[in-house]
């Protein structure tokens with residue numbers, strides 16, 4: 010909790026939002042001696058309202074750059090090296106996590122711990138002032154209309170105006186900064202919205218013999234569920250599905266349990282388990298980009314770009330965008346480029362770094378959640394593809410951001426998978442004993 014008041018100085022940057030995007034940006038700017046005020050309405054440690062996150066090894070590499078030690082944010086979270094994708098009882102594919110920066114594992118990280126850890130590390134930077142428990146209420150503008158600061162309400166109810174040479178909206182998917190600045194939505198996909206409910210469970214049965222195997226199960230009916238092993242022997246269990254069929258009309262808890270019961274293979278694992286958290290969830294995950302910035306303001310993280318959680322890329326994108334933005338803001342502060350040039354460069358680089366993955370993710374949602382295949386196609390074409398070793402290797406590389414998302418599954422790879430699958434089936438048929 011903090012009741013401190015920001016000093017009346019003019020900050021180089023006021024950052025609204027102190028989680029992955031905002032905190033990592035503040036660290037990078039603080040490293041360059043820029044005067045930063047970072048504000049969050051939450052008190053740390055705390056988790057964001059919704060997120061049951063895989064922390065990818067690509068994200069950990071970016072945290073290494075910030076000298077945030079893995080032992081602090083991961084603590085007792087198990088290292089997850091495998092995930093199993095099941096399609097009804099038709100087939101099961103075993104994927105290995107692709108190595109990044111010497112790590113061949115990911116975590117289901119405790120967001121309260123991760124975000125608290127990032128917030129604490131801001132104390133390393135003398136030029137960064139942290140303000141928690143403070144709501145940003147609106148943007149302030151100068152006579153030319155340029156954003157020049159924020160009005161905020163401190164924890165004790167006092168309202169105050171703080172001036173900054175720029176204001177950064179790192180305030181998440183419902184960004185107040187974006188709304189107040191009038192940021193345009195520059196690209197949006199509404200055809201593949203999903204919704205999700207999740208809770209934490211303890212005492213769940215391990216997947217086969219591996220308690221740290223991630224289980225992703227679908228019945229090919231527009232829904233899927235994911236078991237994410239995490240700290241203290243618990244697992245996050247997510248029920249996710251296409252939004253047009255996700256009709257939580259009554260009690261969300263009942264809807265969630267009914268959803269999980271659709272998957273006997275999962276339900277058996279939970280037979281002796283206890284749900285140890287209340288239900289959380291999100292209706293209609295947005296898939297969009299906003300205009301990156303304008304006079305005196307700029308967006309980063311989910312405020313700039315948000316997408317379906319199915320490929321678990323949100324934290325990575327937030328950390329990556331903040332790295333690109335920090336470089337542009339430092340050049341601007343040093344007078345090497347104008348504000349307009351800084352925003353233009355940041356937007357171009359951020360789009361180039363994230364946009365093809367955005368579409369790869371949404372194409373996958375369309376293919377694997379929205380498309381209902383006849384059973385013969387799921388048992389053959391889909392199985393041949395999703396259990397093919399080359400396809401699986403490339404998919405793991407995609408999630409690790411080690412392959413161009415536009416080229417991860419070219420026609421040659423898909424045709425090869427089909428040919429190998431068909432040949433394998435024929436061989437088995439021929440060699441199986443008759444009668």
Ligand SMILES: Cc1cc2nc3c(=O)[nH]c(=O)nc-3n(C[C@H](O)[C@H](O)[C@H](O)COP(=O)(O)OP(=O)(O)OC[C@H]3O[C@@H](n4cnc5c(N)ncnc54)[C@H](O)[C@@H]3O)c2cc1C
Pocket residue numbers: 025026027028029030031048049050051057059060061062063064065143144145146179180181182184185205291294309310311312318320321322323324325327
């Ligand atoms: C169901 C679900 C599952 C997900 N799973 C994954 C996953 O497995 N892996 C992954 O990498 N990502 C996942 N994500 C995405 C991930 O949670 C986000 O991409 C990430 O949190 C974005 O970080 P951020 O810093 O941009 O915003 P946020 O984490 O949303 O932080 C924004 C901060 O801004 C503060 N704020 C907002 N408005 C104000 C205001 N007016 N005044 C002061 N403070 C304010 C908030 O308090 C908050 O702390 C998931 C998301 C959802 C919804």
